[in-house]
Amino acid sequence: MMIALGCDHGGYELLQEVKAHLDKRGLEYKDFGTYSTDSVDYPDYASKVACAVQSGECERGIIICGTGIGVSIVANKFKGIRAALCGDCFSAEATRQHNDANILTMGARVTGPGLALKIVDTFLDTPFSGDERHVRRIAKIAQIENEQ
Template structure:
């Protein structure tokens, strides 16, 4: 099950992502927001990140206008590796190398066609498990 969250700048793209997940049969919980009315992205970034960090959800998807702010907010939560992706190469690399657990995108940066391919790449790419990548993730987490 996935945790989803967005602000007003990501609302429309998130609706496309939700339809796509439903078509793929992937369950999700939507933490909001619920319209294009202006809201504060850190609220939604934190809700999703905390739920993923607690282990309630395996992964999350966050969308704001650029993806930058909401990914910064999510990465403040211990154990979260939120990656802002604007193409499929980045989505694949962050799963393979960083075992990223949250995908962030910009609703004003990527169109729905590309965004859905990024989502699929992120969700379908496993972590490599390579020792050098594990070592680097541990360095990020200060273990």
């Protein structure tokens, strides 16, 4: 699985922890930046990750900013993207099982690195359930996207 990674300056340090963790797990990723703690605009980096997932270049994405809110809003503007802001493992598991979320967003200023890495593992390791009710609901989301 190829994972698209991105962050703004607020998420830079936590993303470095995530990258080291993915390296230990032997998982492949593409880092779309930013590459320092210098102030940047989060929509630029959230868009790069969302485009990589939308195009199929990457199967999943992880985007980190200060709260996770801004990057989640940006990513969800892209057709076919189901980005979920998760601050706990239960939410990460549920959004994969029920929503087939393809991008995880997190807030570096609200979630510490220990928990963040557990959330990443849960998000990456949990499959979509495929239950009919969840498939139906995801289809309704896609219908809304197509009507816009």
